[in-house]
Amino acid sequence: MPHLTHQAEPQQQLTHPYGRLGLHQLPSAAADLILLGDLTGRYATGSYSRLGSDGRTLVPREDRQGASEHGHRITAAIACHVARASGSLDQLTQLLLHPEHEGGRHARNIALRSGQARALDYIRRVWASATAAVNSTIGVESRHHAHEVLAALRDRIETTPWRGERGRTALRVLRAHLNFAEIAGSPLHHASERQTAEEAGISRTTLRVVYERVLKPGGWLRRLRVGQGREGSTWYLNGGSTHGQDSRALLSRFRTTQYPPDPALEEWPTPGTATTADIDSTVIARLMGHDAFAHDGLGSSALMLLGALHIRPVQTAGELVGTASVSRATAYRTLRHLAGLGLVHHTGETWSLAPRALEGFGNRPQAAVTGPIPRRAQGWDEVAQLYGTTGVAARRKALHAAQRAAYREALDRLAEHRSKAVVIIRDGHQVLVPAPRPDEIPAAWHAPDGSVLDPATGRPATGWRAATDGRLILITPSDQRSYDELAAAHAEALSEWESAA
Numbered sequence: 314m315p316h317l318t319h320q321a322e323p324q325q326q327l328t329h330p331y332g333r334l335g336l337h338q339l340p341s342a343a344a345d346l347i348l349l350g351d352l353t354g355r356y357a358t359g360s361y362s363r364l365g366s367d368g369r370t371l372v373p374r375e376d377r378q379g380a381s382e383h384g385h386r387i388t389a390a391i392a393c394h395v396a397r398a399s400g401s402l403d404q405l406t407q408l409l410l411h412p413e414h415e416g417g418r419h420a421r422n423i424a425l426r427s428g429q430a431r432a433l434d435y436i437r438r439v440w441a442s443a444t445a446a447v448n449s450t451i452g453v454e455s456r457h458h459a460h461e462v463l464a465a466l467r468d469r470i471e472t473t474p475w476r477g478e479r480g481r482t483a484l485r486v487l488r489a490h491l492n493f494a495e496i497a498g499s500p501l502h503h504a505s506e507r508q509t510a511e512e513a514g515i516s517r518t519t520l521r522v523v524y525e526r527v528l529k530p531g532g533w534l535r536r537l538r539v540g541q542g543r544e545g546s547t548w549y550l551n552g553g554s555t556h557g558q559d560s561r562a563l564l565s566r567f568r569t570t571q572y573p574p575d576p577a578l579e580e581w582p583t584p585g586t587a588t589t590a591d592i593d594s595t596v597i598a599r600l601m602g603h604d605a606f607a608h609d610g611l612g613s614s615a616l617m618l619l620g621a622l623h624i625r626p627v628q629t630a631g632e633l634v635g636t637a638s639v640s641r642a643t644a645y646r647t648l649r650h651l652a653g654l655g656l657v658h659h660t661g662e663t664w665s666l667a668p669r670a671l672e673g674f675g676n677r678p679q680a681a682v683t684g685p686i687p688r689r690a691q692g693w694d695e696v697a698q699l700y701g702t703t704g705v706a707a708r709r710k711a712l713h714a715a716q717r718a719a720y721r722e723a724l725d726r727l728a729e730h731r732s733k734a735v736v737i738i739r740d741g742h743q744v745l746v747p748a749p750r751p752d753e754i755p756a757a758w759h760a761p762d763g764s765v766l767d768p769a770t771g772r773p774a775t776g777w778r779a780a781t782d783g784r785l786i787l788i789t790p791s792d793q794r795s796y797d798e799l800a801a802a803h804a805e806a807l808s809e810w811e812s813a814a
Contacts, residue, residue, distance in 0.1 A: 343394035346387065347408055350415035354804025356386040361802050362809065383801055384419025388436075391416050392443035402440045409436060449551075459499045466500070467491060469552055471624075472589045474638040481613035481638070483527040485513040486520055487550075488598045490534060494550050501537075505545035507713040514602040514706060517713075541811045543721070591636040592620035596671060604697035605673065607705045611696065614639050614647045618657075623671065627663045654696060655689035753784055 339347075351357065361379030362372060374382070388409065395405045409417030410424070410432070424432035470491070475484040489512035494502045510517045528534040538547035597616045605611055614637075621637035622628060628636065633644050648664055651657040655675020658665050667676050673693035690696050697703045737744050758766045764773035765785065778786040 338398055339394055343391070346394070347391055347414050347416040350418065351383070351387050351801060354801040356390060357383050357801030357805045360386060361805055379802075381419070384422070385439075387416055388419050388439055389443060392436075392439045393447055396440075396443045396447040402437065405440055406433065406436050456498050460495075462500060463491065463495055463550075466550060466552055467594060471592050471594045474590045474635075475617070476638050478613065479523055479527060481617055482513075482515060482519060483523040483531075483533075484594070484597065485515060485601045485613060485616070486523055487528060487533055488594050488601065489513040490548055490550060491594075492598055493548075500550040501547065502550075503540075503545045503547055505540055507716065508545065511706070511710055511713065512602060514606060515608070516709070539808060539812050541808060543724075590621075590638045591624060592617060592638075593624040594620065596620045596623050600671070600693070602706060603693050604702045604705045605693040605700065607697075607700075607702040610700040610702040611647070611650065614643050615651060618644065618647055618651065619666070619671065622657065622664065622666045627665045629662050630664065633664065654699075754779065 345352075360383035361374055361376075373379075391408065392405055395401075395408065408414060409420040411417060412421070420432050420436055423435055470484070470487060475481050486509060489509050490502070490504065492512060493504045493509075494500055497503070506517050506520060510520045513520065524534065524536075529536075532551050535549045535551060536546050537549055540546040597620045600606055600619070601613075601616055606613070606616055617637040617639055618633060621633055625632075625636065630641070630644050630648065633639065633648075634641050637644065639647070648657060648659070651670075652659055656667050656670040656673075658667060667674070669676070673690050673696055675689040675691075690699075694703070697705075754765065758768060759779050760766050760773055763778055765777040765779050766772065767774045776787060780786050
């Protein structure tokens with residue numbers, strides 16, 4: 314094959330006026346992608362289909378559109394590899410336009426259809442996007458460096474205002490992913506949606522909403538690969554972007570209440586006064602999975618206030634509006650609930666935590682306070698029982714366990730190619746007779762050249778071939794795709810089926 318011959322050449326370096334870039338300087342996966350193309354279909358997911366207008370159904374693209382999207386993803390991946398290797402635009406151009414490099418077929422097709430100038434302009438645009446993406450990421454050199462990156466990310470999370478109920482829920486999801494990343498020792502980690510929902514103490518539907526509308530647009534979290542089979546999705550934690558956090562429509566469901574039009578109300582700190590929060594996310598991570606902080610319980614606002622009061626013990630309600638990223642009305646309402654349970658103390662104009670508040674135990678403050686405490690909490694279990702949220706996490710875990718069991722059973726059936734069987738009674742015993750698959754044919758119908766013999770005439774049947782596993786392949790005039798495109802389409806269809814399941 315020409316690819317193997319080209320790969321075996323000892324001089325595998327590209328020379329140009331600005332320096333040399335050899336394939337040996339790139340990772341093996343990058344070199345294979347440049348030389349052989351996307352043989353595994355890794356970059357085919359979502360190329361040959363798109364979501365319909367309803368946001369649920371998949372609409373297949375035309376073959377040319379799907380191949381073009383697939384080729385663009387391969388080109389962008391190669392550009393990122395070259396950028397990480399400190400390459401240049403000229404080096405990328407020579408790699409893509411090399412006649413024997415399968416990974417550059419998309420760029421060469423543009424040159425054939427629209428001319429060399431159009432192809433060079435396309436490569437320049439891809440290079441600009443790739444360098445911007447590479448420059449915005451941090452290269453982790455060691456495990457110790459990874460922990461330093463995660464610590465810096467935790468500090469940024471704790472000082473970012475998470476406004477509105479949706480923003481506070483997004484913090485719980487982000488903190489759950491930070492827990493997984495700290496265990497993995499890298500911003501790159503694996504986790505399923507159900508696992509994250511259980512860790513954050515929210516439903517799976519809510520998790521998807523805050524990911525699509527807050528975390529992903531804000532640059533905090535990226536899903537690099539959708540989970541397949543028994544493997545969770547692959548995620549990458551980012552440091553967020555200012556643009557994502559300034560988008561008020563993403564963080565609040567009700568703009569009129571969460572963002573009052575009159576600045577004199579001072580519901581939110583303006584950019585000229587206080588734009589940073591100050592919370593202890595470790596406290597939030599420890600408590601957010603408990604039933605007491607479910608949606609119908611104390612909720613996310615109580616988590617924010619507890620985290621803010623833990624890192625700064627004595628604060629006024631006005632200060633808590635900024636440090637906990639809650640509105641003034643939400644701050645007073647939640648503080649009253651916590652004070653009623655004896656978890657916070659109100660002395661004059663300031664608020665502070667009770668000695669065992671983080672364990673859910675309330676007590677009377679040493680200083681005199683106005684008004685009796687209705688009921689002092691005796692642990693978070695009692696708080697959950699008081700709000701009627703006991704068992705929410707257990708029911709969620711049971712539902713997820715049932716879903717996992719059903720999904721694994723479906724995978725096992727698919728792996729075994731199970732079909733409906735016929736049950737017959739023989740000697741008083743039930744005997745299962747599997748039904749034959751419609752695409753399996755007897756060995757006598759196989760011709761030496763791979764064609765299928767018609768049993769009536771004994772001649773090869775037009776349009777049919779026999780695969781190596783003995784199953785039928787129907788060849789139609791619409792089958793114009795290459796083997797690589799068929800393999801990519803198969804990988805994409807398998808990924809879409811597993812995602813839907």
